[in-house]
Amino acid sequence: MDPSKTCPNICPTSDRREDVKIYKEAGQSRGGELAHAAPYVPGKIKPPEPRVYPPGAPPRYLPQPTDSTSGDILGMGPIGPWAAGHLDWTPQAGTTGVRPVVDKYSITRYSTGEWRKNNEYTLTPRATxxxxxxxxxTKQDIQNAFTNLDNKLNDSDKKLGKRVKDLAYWKKAVEKTLDAITEEIDTLDKDRAKLKGACKILMMPEAISRECLELRTFRYEPDLVRDEAEQELVKEVAIVGEIRRVFLNTLAKVEEQMLRNKAAKSSIEFDWSDKMASLKVDRKNVSLSPDSNLLQWHPGVARWPENATTLEYWQHYCAESVRNCEEVRQMSVDLRGDLMTSIKNGSQDMKIQADRTNAALAETVAATEEMCAKLEENLKENLQKIADIENLINFLKESLRKVDERNKCVMTRLFARNYERSNVENCRDEAQYALMAEAKFIRETSESLQDKMRQAQTVRSELMKYRGELEKDIACKRKSLNIDQDRCRRVRAHMPTPEEFAAG
Incomplete structure (x- = not known):
């Protein structure tokens, strides 16, 4: 292996021996660094020494000159609140130099110096x-803001005061126009009342004529004739209809004009009402101030309403409203000139026709009264005959009752002899023959009396029928007299005069 290609720290090329580091066991001393970490010796515990702080030192809860953040000052002896050993490989080793020591009572992480530095940091007023x-x-901005607010408030008060003056001027003009149109409506209404009064008075003769015609339809059939009184009543109704046509044409014009007047008044009243409401609102707004006790929150009102108009249109509308109302009022004044002439037409003709109708009714009543008197005379004779026949019928009924008593007597005798005699004693003797003859005669007599009864009842029925015919005819005549003489005359007594038509 090439020595130049190897790491001397990993693959040493020589047998050089280096010093071997020896680590202390847990609980062993570190060689004089901590003298008080020697093993426990009885009798060596010293009494507490008072802490002495330098002159001018800060309070004991703030950092002191003698403070240290190193954990080496903590004793790691065999006694005390610390666990044995001293390790520095924990994440806190670079900060405190100690590992968190844990026993069964607490966990220690920070030193006293760190606690005092944290107190200093907490008590430092960083945002003052x-x-x-x-x-x-902020105080300067608030002062400037309230100065500007006062200026805006004064400007708004001046503009509101000017608006109140304009509204008061137009309100007075509208009130003057409203009073004029109201007076014209009242005057036209009085004239219309006269015309309506004439129409109502005209309704009276028409109602009288029609009622008389209708009342005469209630006459019974023999008197349902188209006499002279009937014809005069029909003519009277026709005359009333012609006069009504003239009245109604005039009244239609008056009603149309009245509608225009009321429409103009309604429009000007709405305008007056709007101006009164606006004037009240603006006067109230002028009287308001930030110190008023009637102030409330109204979110979202700082915007233009959708139906807001321009000032030019408002002025134009006020002038047009007054002008239109004046035009309608002048038309109404012009119409009232011809109203009274229409009311007086035809009253004299109606009076003449009413006199002719009354004369015809009087003649009819006289003839009917004579006929009614004759019928009542015949009815009295008929009633007397009916009374006589009824007395005869009562006498026949009494006779039949007596015959029935005799019949019961003979029947009782025959029943006893037929069923109570026994054996040979039940024989046809003379008494038996006499009883049988008596029973036959009683039966024949009863039949004869019953035949008389039937004849009497037939005659009474004929008399009653004739009586009904007489009474019906008398009732018919009395009905006609009641209609023509009493009801029609009483109704026609209310026929209006020409003076009443003129007065409306």
């Missing part, structure tokens, strides 16, 4: 200078 600088800068 930074805090002082931050405090000074």
């Amino acid at each position: 200078d930074k805090a002082r600088a931050l405090e000074s800068q």
Whole structure:
């Protein structure tokens, strides 16, 4: 093997012997480095010596000049709280020089000097200078910020005050227009009320005429005739219809104008309401300050609303709203000029037609009363005959009851003789023949009386039928009299006069 190609530390080429390192066993002394690590000798334990700190030394919990971070100061003797041995191959060997010593009580990792250095690090105020600088800068920034905030607040207050003045001006203009259109609506409503009153008054004669016609349809069949009164009532309804057509045409125009007036008023009221709400909001905003007790958080309000308009459009809208309302009001004033003329048309013709109808009804009533009196006279005679026949029927019923009693008597005798006599005693003697003859005569008499009863009942039925016919005819005439004389006359007493039409 070539000696130049070998490592002398691995493959030595000579027999040179080097010093062999000898390691101490656990618990052995390291040769004077730790004198107190000698084996225990009885009586050699010394009393405690007080620690003396140099003058001006820091507190005992802070690092001292005599502190050391080496673990060699720790005694590794055969007694004490330490385990035997001293090894330095652990990861902590470069920091403390000792391995963590473990016994059954504790684990030791740091020295007293390290504990004091950690206390010094903990008590050092590292952020104090930074805090002082931050405090000074922050106070200056806050002062500048509040100065700017006060300027912005004053500017906002001035702009809000100007806006309140503009809103107050337009609110007053809108209120003036609103009062004018409201007064016009009230005036037109009064005139419309007159026209509606005329229509209602017109409804009365029409309702009277139609009610009279309808009432006359309730007459019974013999009196359902198209007499002169009927024709006059039909003509009266036709005249009312023509007058209504004129009234309704005028009323339609008034209603259309009223809708325009109300629409204009509603629009101007909405505008007034919006201005009042905006004025209230801005006045409230003007009165608010950072010291007010009505302040709240409203996240997300610092943005333009989607329905926000421009200032130019707002001014244009205010002027147009007032102008449109004034135009509608002028149209309403022009329409009210022709309203009263329509109300007075046709009232005199209706009065004349009502007089003609009343005269025809009076003539019909007189003829019906005469017929009704004659029918009542015939009814009295018929009732008397019915009473006589009913008395005869009652007498026949009493006679039949007496005949039935005699029939029961003879039947009882015959039953006893036929079934209670025995043997040869049950014979046809003269008494038996007499009882049989009596029973036959009673039966014939009963049949004769029953035939008379039937005849009397037939006559009574005919009289009752005739009575019904008379009563029906009398009821028919009284119904007609009640309709024509009482109900129609009472209804027609409310027929309006031309003066009532003119008054509306």
